[in-house]
Amino acid sequence: MKLTLTIWRQKGPDSKGKFVSYPMDNVNPEMSMLECLDVLNESLAERGEEPVAFEHDCREGICGSCGFMISGVAHGPQPATTVCQLTMRHFKDGEELVLEPWRSRAFPFVKDLVVDRRAFDRIIESGGYISVSTGNAPDGNAIPVGKEESDRAMDAAACIGCGACVAACPNGSAALFTGAKIAHLGILPQGQPERDRRAVRMVAQMHEEGFGSCTNIGECTGVCPKEIPLEVIARMNRDYLGGAWRERKNVVTTIAPVSDWDFAKK
Amino acid sequence: MKLDARIPSGPIEQAWDKARFDMKLVNPANKRRHTLIVVGSGLAGGSAAATLGELGYNVKCFCFQDSPRRAHSIAAQGGINAAKNYQNDGDSIYRLFYDTVKGGDFRAREANVYRLAQNSVNIIDQCVAQGVPFAREYGGSLENRSFGGAQVSRTFYARGQTGQQLLLGAYQALERQVDTGQVTMFPRSEMLDLIVIDGKARGIIVRNLITGKLSVHIADAVILATGGYGNVYYLSTNAKGSNATAIWRAYKRGALFANPCFTQIHPTCIPVSGDYQSKLTLMSESLRNDGRIWVPKQKGDKRPPDQIPEAERDYYLERRYPSFGNLVPRDVASRNAKAVCDEGRGVGETGLGVYLDFSEAIQRLGEETIRERYGNLFDMYQRITDENPYKVPMRIYPAIHYTMGGLWVDYQLQSTIPGLFVLGEANFSDHGANRLGASALMQGLSDGYFIIPYTVGNYLASTKLEKVSESSADAQAVLSSVQQGVEKLLAIPGKRTVDSFHRELGKIMWDDCGMSRNAAGLKDAIGRIRALREEFWRNLNVPGSSDDLNQSLEKAGRVADFLELGELMCLDALERNESCGGHFREEYQTPDGEAQRDDEHYSYAAAWGYTGPGNPPELNKEPLEFHYVHPSQRSYK
Numbered sequence: 015m016k017l018t019l020t021i022w023r024q025k026g027p028d029s030k031g032k033f034v035s036y037p038m039d040n041v042n043p044e045m046s047m048l049e050c051l052d053v054l055n056e057s058l059a060e061r062g063e064e065p066v067a068f069e070h071d072c073r074e075g076i077c078g079s080c081g082f083m084i085s086g087v088a089h090g091p092q093p094a095t096t097v098c099q100l101t102m103r104h105f106k107d108g109e110e111l112v113l114e115p116w117r118s119r120a121f122p123f124v125k126d127l128v129v130d131r132r133a134f135d136r137i138i139e140s141g142g143y144i145s146v147s148t149g150n151a152p153d154g155n156a157i158p159v160g161k162e163e164s165d166r167a168m169d170a171a172a173c174i175g176c177g178a179c180v181a182a183c184p185n186g187s188a189a190l191f192t193g194a195k196i197a198h199l200g201i202l203p204q205g206q207p208e209r210d211r212r213a214v215r216m217v218a219q220m221h222e223e224g225f226g227s228c229t230n231i232g233e234c235t236g237v238c239p240k241e242i243p244l245e246v247i248a249r250m251n252r253d254y255l256g257g258a259w260r261e262r263k264n265v266v267t268t269i270a271p272v273s274d275w276d277f278a279k280k
Numbered sequence: 281m282k283l284d285a286r287i288p289s290g291p292i293e294q295a296w297d298k299a300r301f302d303m304k305l306v307n308p309a310n311k312r313r314h315t316l317i318v319v320g321s322g323l324a325g326g327s328a329a330a331t332l333g334e335l336g337y338n339v340k341c342f343c344f345q346d347s348p349r350r351a352h353s354i355a356a357q358g359g360i361n362a363a364k365n366y367q368n369d370g371d372s373i374y375r376l377f378y379d380t381v382k383g384g385d386f387r388a389r390e391a392n393v394y395r396l397a398q399n400s401v402n403i404i405d406q407c408v409a410q411g412v413p414f415a416r417e418y419g420g421s422l423e424n425r426s427f428g429g430a431q432v433s434r435t436f437y438a439r440g441q442t443g444q445q446l447l448l449g450a451y452q453a454l455e456r457q458v459d460t461g462q463v464t465m466f467p468r469s470e471m472l473d474l475i476v477i478d479g480k481a482r483g484i485i486v487r488n489l490i491t492g493k494l495s496v497h498i499a500d501a502v503i504l505a506t507g508g509y510g511n512v513y514y515l516s517t518n519a520k521g522s523n524a525t526a527i528w529r530a531y532k533r534g535a536l537f538a539n540p541c542f543t544q545i546h547p548t549c550i551p552v553s554g555d556y557q558s559k560l561t562l563m564s565e566s567l568r569n570d571g572r573i574w575v576p577k578q579k580g581d582k583r584p585p586d587q588i589p590e591a592e593r594d595y596y597l598e599r600r601y602p603s604f605g606n607l608v609p610r611d612v613a614s615r616n617a618k619a620v621c622d623e624g625r626g627v628g629e630t631g632l633g634v635y636l637d638f639s640e641a642i643q644r645l646g647e648e649t650i651r652e653r654y655g656n657l658f659d660m661y662q663r664i665t666d667e668n669p670y671k672v673p674m675r676i677y678p679a680i681h682y683t684m685g686g687l688w689v690d691y692q693l694q695s696t697i698p699g700l701f702v703l704g705e706a707n708f709s710d711h712g713a714n715r716l717g718a719s720a721l722m723q724g725l726s727d728g729y730f731i732i733p734y735t736v737g738n739y740l741a742s743t744k745l746e747k748v749s750e751s752s753a754d755a756q757a758v759l760s761s762v763q764q765g766v767e768k769l770l771a772i773p774g775k776r777t778v779d780s781f782h783r784e785l786g787k788i789m790w791d792d793c794g795m796s797r798n799a800a801g802l803k804d805a806i807g808r809i810r811a812l813r814e815e816f817w818r819n820l821n822v823p824g825s826s827d828d829l830n831q832s833l834e835k836a837g838r839v840a841d842f843l844e845l846g847e848l849m850c851l852d853a854l855e856r857n858e859s860c861g862g863h864f865r866e867e868y869q870t871p872d873g874e875a876q877r878d879d880e881h882y883s884y885a886a887a888w889g890y891t892g893p894g895n896p897p898e899l900n901k902e903p904l905e906f907h908y909v910h911p912s913q914r915s916y917k
Binding site for chain 2: 026042044046048052063064065069070071074075092095099124125128130131132134138139142146148149154157159164165167171172175199202204
């Protein structure tokens with residue numbers, strides 16, 4: 015099949031970017047979107063031009079490295095599928111696909127289709143863990159976890175941190191990502207001791223990074239390759255509200271944003 | 281070189297206790313005076329960096345991805361073994377030890393494997409405490425399943441995403457240490473050389489993949505946890521970025537490389553569909569629990585599977601291995617798949633595939649149960665092939681998956697360079713010539729959480745370390761040699777792309793150093809690899825520059841190393857005149873086609889030493905002694 019790939023080319027954060035169209039003949043419908051880019055890059059390299067930079071690693075939909083907008087949709091038209099597993103049979107012969115990087119204030123631009131998602135690491139760093147040092151654990155079966163709880167925690171834990179939720183959200187919110195970790199750990203009995211602190215600190219960090227607020231639009235869950243349910247955001251808000259109330263000092267003397275409150279700081 | 285594995289004397293059950301007691305300790309106040317480098321952030325590197333940070337060391341952790349959470353451990357699907365015996369089905373530490381030594385076809389070091397089995401139970405406890413959502417029974421206890429090469433159910437799992445969940449556990453522990461300031465994380469940073477001063481590993485040279493800047497990092501010990509080298513075959517189940525550069529550069533600085541030819545071919549991957557193919561996708565081995573593997577009895581039978589009557593199907597694993605059936609170890613399952621395809625009985629368009637059929641399991645257990653167990657794998661299969669495995673049998677074929685070989689380490693996980701430790705798939709120690717399913721995750725976490733925190737302390741406490749600065753002449757000399765290497769790659773005035781060289785190397789390796797090997801093919805492959813390497817340095821074309829994100833340049837450096845490593849793998853395969861585990865030499869097989877070991881002559885780990893450019897590597901042998909599990913012909917019949 016034939017396709018035209020119209021791709022955002024920009025050498026670096028300080029240079030000017032533009033769309034460049036690349037007509038592609040002989041696209042095999044069995045190949046993945048990334049393999050289609052490989053073929054393009056190979057031909058660019060043979061001509062001595064610089065290949066399109068894009069992120070990828072495992073190419074089986076689990077590492078979360080890959081991702082870009084395809085004609086306005088994060089990861090393209092196929093539900094629950096990252097671009098590395100999106101096969102070209104989902105497109106029509108002769109179609110034009112517009113590829114752009116994730117665009118968000120909190121994801122600084124790097125090159126072509128690559129952005130910097132370290133803000134996600136810093137959100138996890140701010141509390142997305144259970145504080146148990148190696149060697150402290152009781153026997154695995156000493157902490158019973160009901161099957162339903164465990165399954166629900168797993169649904170949230172399946173997040174791959176790709177950033178599609180942020181790119182799809184009109185507000186550029188990271189609520190689905192942050193909520194997924196708060197829900198995963200907050201559902202499990204092991205996660206209870208730090209539940210309040212975790213929610214408050216992670217939400218504060220999310221704001222600190224410059225992500226927008228959630229207004230319940232639901233684009234995030236719609237493009238999520240792991241179909242993280244919107245309910246994780248409800249859980250985040252609930253844990254945040256409870257945590258903010260219980261962790262407040264007796265005097266709330268400020269109307270400053272919560273991220274400036276003492277307990278929200280490191 | 282005389283190799284001393286430093287295995288504690290006395291009974292194997294007490295070896296690790298004894299070793300730990302004999303180790304020197306670093307007191308808490310002194311720990312913060314030490315800086316340690318960890319390269320790699322997968323299960324081994326991530327767990328090591330987190331645990332060393334918890335102990336109070338200053339840790340610098342490096343990974344080439346944009347985040348430590350992306351390391352390829354994340355893609356492991358099936359599960360992790362542990363000798364918990366929760367199922368009351370006869371498991372024990374000794375049995376896990378026994379199965380692993382036997383599964384490795386008696387080419388692993390007994391004491392290491394025993395320790396691995398001992399640590400397995402602590403790993404599960406630690407991961408549960410971290411919040412890893414393992415599969416549970418309704419009563420709240422942990423669920424287990426069986427896996428290839430074992431007759432007990434000892435595999436813990438989190439749907440088909442066990443690696444992801446275990447890695448996120450380690451990653452979260454790591455981020456907690458980043459938060460406390462004990463660990464500094466360097467993402468998008470690739471190690472390009474090792475700094476050895478006064479015979480000790482003292483640092484690394486790193487390239488920032490965004491700015492292209494090279495920098496020197498000095499430490500008191502260097503820990504490599506950079507994974508395996510399966511991508512030497514171009515097509516493998518590894519991530520595209522997985523590479524051998526860190527361990528290969530360490531080899532060229534004096535660390536020995538052991539058993540490079542021991543590679544594992546995984547039996548259940550989605551078959552290749554075209555020449556644009558960039559990688560192979562694994563379908564977890566756990567599918568063999570409920571799926572039955574078959575091909576038509578007749579050659580060239582092109583009927584769709586549902587039109588081939590039961591009597592005309594050959595369930596070849598169940599027929600040849602009645603006691604293990606579809607659960608034989610990976611090397612056996614892969615070889616048998618190749619054999620039936622070579623006979624012309626393979627399925628699918630290319631004839632390189634066999635059926636993995638769930639219809640009987642769906643009848644017996646219902647589609648819902650199968651969905652529960654393997655839902656995400658079935659979805660993935662359907663996404664890639666556009667076929668519904670609930671209705672049509674899957675088509676699978678073996679693919680390169682794991683490398684048992686790696687840098688030689690002693691019982692303390694230290695390489696032949698003092699102060700250089702190697703963990704996880706990057707070392708050679710625990711899986712012999714074949715790794716059992718669900719054992720890679722176990723080894724990565726055992727090395728990182730429970731071994732290196734002790735052994736690195738012992739090294740620091742018993743070694744006098746001179747003060748070294750980043751600007752020292754030794755460090756700067758390594759830095760400038762790396763700089764020259766990068767410039768050299770960019771300066772080659774050739775025509776061919778990096779990928780075209782990589783594909784050609786991969787084809788040579790797969791054809792002649794893959795699922796089966798013979799002396800003539802290996803000698804021929806060595807000649808072709810040398811010629812290809814010569815062409816690489818003459819006819820490569822790397823577009824772009826060295827001062828920004830240049831993915832072609834990154835690949836060029838890695839492929840340059842693969843072109844050298846590939847030759848060593850062939851040489852090792854040629855030198856080992858026996859068949860064992862994943863190393864199948866066609867000249868050495870039993871009358872019924874099973875691997876024929878030669879314990880009299882080859883019961884050793886082959887540890888190769890670098891002797892300079894153009895010189896043949898030097899072979900050192902670590903004899904393997906089996907005091908507990910006596911070598912026998914492996915039988916899964």
